[in-house]
Amino acid sequence: MELKAALKTTPKYIKILADAWITSVKDFLQYFPRTYEDRSTIRNLNELIFNEKGITATKGKIVSKKIFMRWGRRIYDINFVDPIGNKGQITIFNSWFLASKINEDKRYIIVGKPIIKYGKVMFSHPDVVETEAPEDIRDEEQGTSEQDHVPNPNSHVPEVYNSGRIFPIYPELMGIKPGRFAQKMRNLMDKIDTIFSEYLPSEFIDKFWLMWVQETIKAMHYPDSFDQQKQANLRIFFDRLLRIQVYSLLNRSSYQENKTNMDGEIIQRDIIKEIISWLPFTLTNAQKKVLKHITENIHESKPMLRLLQWDVGSGKTVVAAVSAYYTYKKFWGQSVFLAPLEVLANQHYKTLAKLLLPLWLRVALLTWSMSTSEKNKVKLDLAEWRIHTIVWTHAVIQEDIQFKQLQFVVIDEQHKFWVRQRAFFKRFWAPHILQMSATPIPRSMALAFFGEFDVSIIDEMPIGRKTIETKIISEKEYIKLKPWILDHIAKWQKVFVVTPLIEESEKLEDVHSAMNEFENIKSLYPELKGKIGLLHGKMKPKDKEVIMQDFKTWKICLLVSTTVIEVGVDIPEATIMVIKNAERFGLSQLHQLRGRIGRSDIQSYCFLETKSKAGDIWKRLKAMEDTNDGFTLAELDLQNRGAGEILGTMQSWESDIPLEILSDLKFLEKIQEWAKWLLEKYPKLQWLPGLKKYLEEKMGDVLA
Ligand code: ADP
Ligand code: MG
Numbered sequence: 001m002e003l004k005a006a007l008k009t010t011p012k013y014i015k016i017l018a019d020a021w022i023t024s025v026k027d028f029l030q031y032f033p034r035t036y037e038d039r040s041t042i043r044n045l046n047e048l049i050f051n052e053k054g055i056t057a058t059k060g061k062i063v064s065k066k067i068f069m070r071w072g073r074r075i076y077d078i079n080f081v082d083p084i085g086n087k088g089q090i091t092i093f094n095s096w097f098l099a100s101k102i103n104e105d106k107r108y109i110i111v112g113k114p115i116i117k118y119g120k121v122m123f124s125h126p127d128v129v130e131t132e133a134p135e136d137i138r139d140e141e142q143g144t145s146e147q148d149h150v151p152n153p154n155s156h157v158p159e160v161y162n163s164g165r166i167f168p169i170y171p172e173l174m175g176i177k178p179g180r181f182a183q184k185m186r187n188l189m190d191k192i193d194t195i196f197s198e199y200l201p202s203e204f205i206d207k208f209w210l211m212w213v214q215e216t217i218k219a220m221h222y223p224d225s226f227d228q229q230k231q232a233n234l235r236i237f238f239d240r241l242l243r244i245q246v247y248s249l250l251n252r253s254s255y256q257e258n259k260t261n262m263d264g265e266i267i268q269r270d271i272i273k274e275i276i277s278w279l280p281f282t283l284t285n286a287q288k289k290v291l292k293h294i295t296e297n298i299h300e301s302k303p304m305l306r307l308l309q310w311d312v313g314s315g316k317t318v319v320a321a322v323s324a325y326y327t328y329k330k331f332w333g334q335s336v337f338l339a340p341l342e343v344l345a346n347q348h349y350k351t352l353a354k355l356l357l358p359l360w361l362r363v364a365l366l367t368w369s370m371s372t373s374e375k376n377k378v379k380l381d382l383a384e385w386r387i388h389t390i391v392w393t394h395a396v397i398q399e400d401i402q403f404k405q406l407q408f409v410v411i412d413e414q415h416k417f418w419v420r421q422r423a424f425f426k427r428f429w430a431p432h433i434l435q436m437s438a439t440p441i442p443r444s445m446a447l448a449f450f451g452e453f454d455v456s457i458i459d460e461m462p463i464g465r466k467t468i469e470t471k472i473i474s475e476k477e478y479i480k481l482k483p484w485i486l487d488h489i490a491k492w493q494k495v496f497v498v499t500p501l502i503e504e505s506e507k508l509e510d511v512h513s514a515m516n517e518f519e520n521i522k523s524l525y526p527e528l529k530g531k532i533g534l535l536h537g538k539m540k541p542k543d544k545e546v547i548m549q550d551f552k553t554w555k556i557c558l559l560v561s562t563t564v565i566e567v568g569v570d571i572p573e574a575t576i577m578v579i580k581n582a583e584r585f586g587l588s589q590l591h592q593l594r595g596r597i598g599r600s601d602i603q604s605y606c607f608l609e610t611k612s613k614a615g616d617i618w619k620r621l622k623a624m625e626d627t628n629d630g631f632t633l634a635e636l637d638l639q640n641r642g643a644g645e646i647l648g649t650m651q652s653w654e655s656d657i658p659l660e661i662l663s664d665l666k667f668l669e670k671i672q673e674w675a676k677w678l679l680e681k682y683p684k685l686q687w688l689p690g691l692k693k694y695l696e697e698k699m700g701d702v703l704a
Contacts, residue, residue, distance in 0.1 A: 033170050037167045039165060045121045065079075065104055077090075129162045129163070166229070196214050204678060242674065245451050245671055260302065268330055284315065295326060297454075303432050312596070333407025336408070336409045337389070337392070341393065342368075345367055349365040362387045366392040438595065440633070447665065451675075469604070469605050469606070494574040497517060499561070513562075528557065533560065587637045588630075590608070
């Protein structure tokens, strides 16, 4: 059925809907209410409930309709009586459209927020639907004609859909009002059975006590009870999470179809021992444990898919480097390190070069700011196996790259990258993937969004790390910090001043706030002269690099920056961070930022500057004072601000799944189990055309 015909609406609305990706009746029916109102009882005027929420329905017959002008506005005064004779009034300002729907001598169900004015019950701009005269009062009325007593089957009087039931309230869409959705949806209710068909096998529905899909869609729009609505809601989110799980599992098995040649070989611990002996420190037990996971994976017949998470500075990069070395020594495999930013690529390059060059590995860097001839040289060396470990930024993946023997890929931070580039890696015989994340993700969420990965956690910081002291301060206190800050700079410590940035795509105003602060600081700290730097996202990569380099080499000792320093930058002497307008950041992000300091055995300090003392904000920031544990903060974020906060920093999708579901680990574990069950029975999703089609549309070539 065509949407336009089904909705009997204008091209203008069809266009608005299309812009919101609603192009079929099926899509339309999946535009769900934002909330519901209990309009199940229709009351007489003397029984109405007057309170804040106060939505009530009454029935009235219009006795008069007057128009008058006041201050250039057209006002409609409409009087009605309820079935037992109480008088009420409807007021409408300047809306000819609404007023034209209400006519004398007709009866309407009137829904709205009643108030009492001049002793009369009044509704302003109510929702009205025409109705027939109720049986019980017809006889009492005088002068009613014969006609009124016989229900007319061809009557044009529409169904009363706006009351006598739980009523859906839709999110407004570019001027399409909630009430209009309610009406259009109502008209489609009896078509649902022909539009939707169950796409899960019936044994599955029975096994897990799910509501059928047709019933679910009906109950989402016009539920018989709130309980039924809840069941329907559960089914909707169940489906979405199930799809994500099925999708993840399919991806996993599709990626792991490629067999590795590493099977049957025994693990050579001496290789690990050799490289560890080169390190300037001893590995923590947690690092050793994760290395064990990884080497075991490397020796399996299918490629590894592992997510390594824990806070910044816990030593993930070292673990990745040791693993890359192992792959090379044992199987002559090449490895790639992917960094989200050029600054980080440079840093990884230096770390890896320092570690691996003395061990006779060739390490190289490939970034998009290199010249074409430089790039070509690196590419040729890669293809001909003169390079064993390469570091590049995500942008480089567009380039035409060849490997001789790619076996190990480390992706730092961005998960989205993996989602997009699976196919790329599959082309290179599906190397092992180590996805690293310094955004601590609550376990339930890791399960929901990283279902295809095995998870390792480095839950231990290197010995000697001090916890960062964190303090909320006012603007005044920030100014007063000056001598203290200068004192620390004199002791060879470095300072970050971070100004807020909300989106990753650096907005101009955020750049301005960094620039302003830069000017501020310059006049506040004349003592530091040229030793103050500025870093923001609008700068050219080369310039950023220069600034970071200057910060490392002491040309700069105080760096004003937006959040571009967020991920992974390692400057051990940076021990002080001031975060301006800290209330504008989520806890996960604050924690990430704070992770830039505290990277050595010197005591570090983080100051959260805020003008706001509002209870909620204070409480949130207080959590930063109280704990250095990223997982605790991530859980808090999940509870307070929703998954978007955490997903935002990882740039994932599906962030509107309700919190109570996303933090319900048991439920999510069950869904994963069920997804496995489903795929065992229907490995290629045969008999599940609906699910198959959905996955292909939304998620691409997974089933290819
Ligand atoms: P991450 O990638 O998790 O943020 P890194 O691997 O960059 O952390 O490590 C942060 C810093 O800690 C580096 O300077 C690294 O050399 C150092 N480091 C790593 N592991 C240890 C350890 N076991 N003991 C002491 N220092 C360590
Ligand atoms: Mg790192």
